[in-house]
Amino acid sequence: MPRERKRVLVTGAAGFMGSHLVDALVAEGHQVYGVDDMSGGYWRNVHPQSEFTVLDLRDQEATDAYIRQHRPEIIFHMAADATEGRSQFTPISSTERNYLAYLHVLVPAIREGMRKMVLISSMSVYGAQPVPFSEEMPRLPEDIYAIAKASMERSTEILAEVHGFQYTIIRPHNVYGERQNLADPYRNVIAIFINRLxxxxxxxxxxxxxxxxxxxxVDDFTPYCLRAGFDDAANGEIFNIGPREEHSINEVxxxxxxxxxxxxxxxxxxxxxxxxxxxxxxxxxxxxxxEKAQRLLGYRxxxxLDAGIRRxxxxxxxxxxxxxxxLENGLELTTGNAPATWTKELM
Ligand SMILES: NC(=O)c1ccc[n+]([C@@H]2O[C@H](COP(=O)([O-])OP(=O)(O)OC[C@H]3O[C@@H](n4cnc5c(N)ncnc54)[C@H](O)[C@@H]3O)[C@@H](O)[C@H]2O)c1
Incomplete structure (x- = not known):
């Protein structure tokens, strides 16, 4: 059954996963708004039928004004500095681009009557607990990026309880595929390998x-992320999304x-x-x-990996x-065994 047309905002819309989601939302006929500060996004990823604005979500005033003007009904929050491994060396900017930027979106959105927030979090919130990670496990972040994602999740739960809006939290695996940023020396192992070759x-x-x-x-992520935004069964839930099969970095x-x-x-x-x-x-x-994503979102x-890497x-x-x-201004900290590929810019 076709979904009702909604005003939907995707943050990080010029990025890898955000742009695929915009495509899917436009294809469904929604009124799609996208924002991105282009720190890791590309114009070539911006869908011409979406209404796209360059916006840095760290700017509280500008973000507030944007949300007041557009009043999205559903928000998919994809924008992030997702360089998890680097976050120990850029803890301030990581927190600003992740936790603080998210609050800059969430607070005015609540005020303007947003119906649903889909927060793209990360499996990193499980930390070093024994695998497989299941949604009921506590959040035990082991790094700065994961602390931000865990705080974003918990803040969403608390504010939803107090202020009354729907939300879904999604914890993706390592997502890869067409449009992933090949130029980021700090993350995305498959993209780095490909770019180097x-x-x-x-x-x-x-x-x-x-x-x-x-x-x-990414084709095994986008449809379920979309569904989480529209299906009532996903309200108030946390989902892991990704396959069960593991591969070593050597295999990749x-x-x-x-x-x-x-x-x-x-x-x-x-x-x-x-x-x-x-x-x-x-x-x-x-x-x-x-299991939960299979049961409630129809995940398959x-x-x-072989076919995905070929594509x-x-x-x-x-x-x-x-x-x-x-990074233009380099790392905030270069002590503590910062990898030489970053400090010496080996790539
Ligand atoms: N790719 C993965 O493997 C993976 C795994 C788990 C979680 N995630 C999460 O999925 C989401 C999307 O990741 P991605 O891989 O597509 O990364 P990406 O870098 O391609 O997309 C993120 C986008 O956010 C934008 N952005 C960053 N700071 C911003 C700011 N202050 N204001 C506005 N825009 C800003 C960037 O320019 C970029 O286009 C992120 O929240 C990430 O944490 C990704």
Whole structure:
């Protein structure tokens, strides 16, 4: 049954996951508004049928005015500084772009009568608890980014209880796919591997590469995120979204090499992966239960990692190599084993 047309705001709309969600919302015929400060977003991702505004959500006054003017009924909050590993080295800007920016959206939205907030959180809120992570587990953040996401989640629950609005919290896995930012040297392992090979240079692997992750192609994320915004069954719920299958970083490395046409057992000497010391606070394993998303959102994994990486490599080859975008003002802290790829801007 077609959904009723709504005024929907997507923050982070020029970013990777936000832009895919905008496409899906436009296709359903909604009035779609998008905002992004372009710190990690691209104009090429902005949907021409959405009403897009460049807005930095750290600017409380401007954000307040924007929400007052547009009065969205449903908000999908995607905007973030999602560089989890880097957040120990940029704790102030991470908190401003994540926790504070979110409150700048949420507070006026509540005042203007928003009906539903879909908060895109992160699996990082589970911290180092034993896998698989399930939604009932407590929040035990182990890093600065996760602290912000956990605070965003809890603030949503508290404010919803006091002020009466609907919400859904979504905790995605490592999402990858077409339009992911290839130029971010701080995150997105698959994107970095691909960009390095496009540049004709080897990629770096932190630690022994045997740390494991579950990876979601963006096509296995967007439909369920959308559904969470409209289905009453999702109200007041937290969902893990992503596949159950885990893959080591070494396996990912082999797949990327293979889809570039190299023999992963014997790549050209110049493209052999380079191993670096492990990153501080990186967890060894991270995957979730997905029964709840299956039951309430109809979640199914449809894109296996091999096929997803093949598609992403084909897209990236069309786009071409991207110069890495390092922070203009550098890290806030360079002590505590900051990875050399960041301090020395090796990429
Ligand atoms: N990609 C993943 O693997 C993954 C996993 C778990 C959670 N998430 C969450 O999903 C969401 C989307 O992530 P993504 O991978 O698409 O990242 P992305 O960087 O492509 O998108 C985030 C967007 O937010 C924008 N943004 C940042 N600060 C802003 C500000 N102050 N004002 C306005 N816009 C701002 C950026 O320019 C960017 O376009 C984020 O909330 C992230 O924490 C992503």
């Amino acid at each position: 496009l540049q004709g240079r080897p990629f770096y692997i932190y630690g022994d590469g045997e740390q494991k992750r579950a990876f979601s192609h 490395a082999r797949l990327v090499l293979r889809h570039f046409g190299y023999d992963p057992d014997n790549p050209p000497e110049a493209l052999r992966p380079v191993y670096l010391p492990p990153r501080p606070k990186e967890v060894r394993e991270a995957y979730c239960t997905l 994994t449809t894109v296996p 992403m490599v084909a897209w990236a080859k069309e786009l071409g190599p991207q110069p890495m975008r390092y």
